[in-house]
Amino acid sequence: MKNVNKYARGYFMPPVTSLKWTEKEYITEAPTWCSVDLRDGNQALVIPMNLEEKLEYFQMLVKIGFKEIEVGFPAASETEYMFLRTLIENNLIPDDVTIQVLTQSRDHIIKKTFESLKGAKNAVVHLYNSTSLAQREQVFRKSKEQIADIAVTGAKLLKKYAAETEGNFQFQYSPESFTGTEIEFALDVCNQVLDEWQPTADNKVIINLPATVSMSMPHVYASQIEYMSENMKYRNNVILSIHPHNDRGTGVADAELSLLAGGQRIEGTLFGNGERTGNVDIVTLALNLYSHGVDPGLNFENILEIIEVYERLTRMKVPERQPYSGKLVFAAFSGSHQDAIAKGMKWHDEQQSEAWSVPYLLIDPKDIGREYEGDVIRINSQSGKGGIGYVLEQHYGLDLPPKMREGFGYAVKDVSDKFQKELMPNEIYDIFNEQFVNLTSPIEFVSYSFTQHDNFETKVTVSIDGNVEELIGTGNGRLDAINNAIKEKLGLEYNDLFYKEHALETGSKARAVSYVSITDPNGTVSWGCGIDVDIMTSSVKALFSAVNKLIKD
Structure with a gap:
């Protein structure tokens, strides 16, 4: 391709080797999850949700089990301000759920943010300012010292307004565009903010390290996280949060490796909805943990119901091959895959095995509310005798002899190929009846x-x-x-x-x-x-x- 030399690597490796995370095999416990669907997700929509839609979405997130939910940028618009006040004044926030709000490091914005939070039982106030080299040089035209001063000034203002406002508040700071920031400078800014907040075991703060733009391979981001985790002040009193975006299509990998590297908390959205290519997909992350026998602490047992609400309120679509949640993600059209799945299902039934190991199926579809009959074996011209026989057996109780399955399989594939379509179970049954059952001619x-x-x-x-x-x-x-x-x-x-x-x-x-x-x-x-x-x-x-x-x- 043309102009390849114009793309210099804009990220910064840690000054020392940070690879302890490579010694870990898998994630042993779920992180703290923070949904940012109502902020990052909502701002990425062509038509942002209105007040009633945001309320319904919030209630769905609570039902799923999120204990931290970013509800918006209340100083940015009247809709977001009123949404937050509606939640608080109508007592719609469960006692075990903490809301989070976003604010820039500007006095009047921070002041209005705390006005919107008056009476909140539990709230995280999320302060951010951009620290990256590109933004310092091109957008703000400020020195490192001036950028650090913006962060520290904001940290002081959070303390000031929190003391004057009724409610229970926790502080969070993000060096926005962390991945494009020199790692030593990012550490210095975070430490200056921490010095201002003086976190304790009873009053922890959150440091959030966003891949605002995913700029490197996942192992680099993980090494950056490990360096920050090992060199940050007050580490035992800091909750280290990760906020990956998906510009390179590696959001999930960034998140998983960063959890191995010291991350304790994940900010993301359902199905990865967010600006540009999106935020990290929490459904995928959570069910990846589940596939390793780790309870994610979120309930996706009714994934189809969640998808219906998500698509209706956001006007977005979950892609058909999206991990776990896509309409076709468990579907096998290939004959060899269908045969292996059908035999695996039968083996598990015979053995009454508790451990899941069916070929080609990472998890049991039924555990997230999917059905074998409609989701797993799908029939078209690429399908084989095993899958076609499985459909007849599961839907109609017909246990065809293996050799008959082969002959019937060709008949079904011929029909599918002729009409260039997927065949439903009733259509397969009709073909079988027409060509094999109780024939009376001649x-x-x-x-x-x-x-x-x-x-x-x-x-x-x-x-x-x-x-x-x-x-x-x-x-x-x-x-x-x-x-x-x-x-x-x-x-x-x-x-x-x-x-x-x-x-x-x-x-x-x-x-x-x-x-x-x-x-x-x-x-x-x-x-x-x-x-x-x-x-x-x-x-x-x-x-x-x-x-x-x-x-x-």
């Missing part, structure tokens, strides 16, 4: 009777092209006798009669289903299926269906 079975001496003798009444005829045959069993009658009367050559049957339902009125295959002299196998309340009749119908297939083919 030979229609009418009735039979048996007598038994040394062998079984049968009289079978059939209708051939509208003419009723009677077939006579003998055999060592009922089905063998009928089979011989058919072959003798019609002069058909076939052998290798295969038979399988099972009940289709339970109870006194249950139907039986039978499967029969026959092989002609050329080795071509024809399958038939019979369904009837009488097991013998179902087997006879299956045989006649196979014979009709043979004649037609």
